[in-house]
Amino acid sequence: MAQAHKFQDLEETGEALVAFITSSRPESLMRARREQQALLDQQGETKSIVAHILRDVSRVEEGAGQMLLDMEVEKKKMEVELQNVEEKLKQNNARNQMTDSELQFLQGELESLRENELQLSALQSEVDEDTTEVIPSAVHVAQLYHVITKMQWEYDSAPGRLTGVHYGADLATPINIDLSTRRRTEVSDQLWSFISTEW
Known part of the structure; x- marks a missing residue:
């Protein structure tokens, strides 16, 4: 049914086309042909212009995309540098x-x-x-003790020992006393025993 309807449309279109051709004059057909050719030429030019525009848009879009990619890479580099800083x-x-x-x-x-x-x-x-x-008074006192007692002490003796020499009238007597084994009174008595009481 649908095909019959299509066939009928096609027949009507063909009849209309034949009627148009037979009723048209040759001048009208030539003019229509020129107009159709001009329309086809204009359509070709328009297609060429549109294709050129589309190519330019594509190049611009590609350049913009590359620029965005470059900017993104640069942004990441700057972020890394900023983090380092x-x-x-x-x-x-x-x-x-x-x-x-x-x-x-x-x-x-x-x-x-x-x-x-x-x-x-x-x-x-x-x-x-x-x-x-x-010090001068201590030196004076030490010299005075030496004159009175006639004792000379060794100051570099070992700790805990009292060493020196008593210079009596006839002989010199060494002094070597261990202070750790004797009481102070014993040491004092021994030292006083060296001193003559005769004046």
């Missing part, structure tokens, strides 16, 4: 904090050393004063 900045800040702490510690140590130096200078001054006053 941030990491270096964190490390530098940590180093600066450590350096500041060390500097504060060293400044405290320097201040402590300066205070110690001042104390040592003060002690040295006191010792110098005492030395100028005490």
Whole structure:
């Protein structure tokens, strides 16, 4: 049924076309042909222009796509560089904090050393004063003891031992006393026994 309908349409179109051709004059047909050719030529030009435009659009789209890809790669590189810079900045800040702490510690140590130096200078001054006053008098007293007792002591003897020499009228007597085994009174009595009571 559908095919019969199509066939009938085709017959009607063919009849209309035959009627148009037989009723047309040759001039009209030539003009229609020229118009049809002009239309075909214009359609060809339009197709060529559209194809050229499409090629240009495709090139622009391809360039823009490549540019976007390049920009994305560059963006990733910059993000990596930024992360590296941030990491270096964190490390530098940590180093600066450590350096500041060390500097504060060293400044405290320097201040402590300066205070110690001042104390040592003060002690040295006191010792110098005492030395100028005490040592000459101590030397004088030691010389006086030597003249009276006629004893000469060895100051480099072992700890816990008292060594020296007593120079009597006729002979020199060595002194060698172990202080760890004797009482102080015994040592004192022994030393006094060397001294003559005759004047």
